[in-house]
Amino acid sequence: MRHVAIPAQRQPIRVALLSSLTAALLGACTLPEPDPLDDPSRYPPRRPDPPVAHHQRVAQVGFERQAAFEVCSPPNCPTVTRKTLAAHRPVDDRPLNSPQTPAPSLPVSPAPTPAPADNVVAPEAVARTPVAQPPALEPPAAPTTAPAKPAAPMAPLRKLTLLFNSNSAELTAGHRGQLQGALGELRRAERLIISGRTDDQGSERLNQALAVSRALAIRRELLSLAPDLPARIEIDARGRCCYVAANKDEDGRARNRRVELVYTPSTAPS
Secondary structure (H helix, E strand, O other), X not given: OOOOOOOHHHHHHHHHHXXXXXXXXXXXXXOOOOOHHHOHHHOOOOOOOOOOOOOOEEEEEOOHHHOEEEEEOOOOOOOOOOOOHHHXXXXXXXXXXXXXXXXXXXXXXXXXXXXXXXXXXXXXXXXXXXXXXXXXXXXXXXXXXXXXXXXXXXXOOEEEEEEOOOOOOOOOHHHHHHHHHOHHHHHHEEEEEEEEOOOOOOOHHHHHHHHHHHHHHHHHHHHHHOOOOOOEEEEEEOOOOOOOOOOOOHHHHHHHOEEXXXXXXXXXXX
């Protein structure tokens, strides 16, 4: 090992550095004395901080049909907008467990005082007071009704039947005799119906024409006997219709080949 010589002017500096290093090492190894002010036993135990009261309120979450409500604490509550249901009424920010403000009591009106005894009317005085009686009402007079006129008797219908030969509309002496005998009542008749009828033999077209011819023949004969006949004459002609007997034999068919004069004699005196 090689030794290097140190100049004499640098030796005091070296001694000072070594002294400072030694003092620093000794100070690091020595513990400082505890400060009596840092002893926690000198102070009373600390009380826990009171809980902070958070004001809670009900807020709306969502809009329209998806709207729901929940309890929240400001400032974590949702912001009220025009779309929320709470926009139509003020929001109550009081805590849920806060005491409610009592409603103002309405003033109670005093009971009415009774009237003095001097103003009370005795029941006897009321009973003695005469009461005006309403005038007696006369019963309404019975309505006068005119006596009902007796209904005029209705004259019975008359019917004159004239029989015809098969497939014929010619009048016979018998037909003229029947019309002449009934001419008196026919002059007073107000309405006269001449009905032409047939049996069931032949076609419907032929029988219809035959029924019309028989009814017209009777009307011509009546007007020739009584040109001034006032009755209104109506024609009712229907072939193969309105039978009065069965058409199984000649006797039944003869009864169906006919003309009927239906009329109502007038009840006025002649």
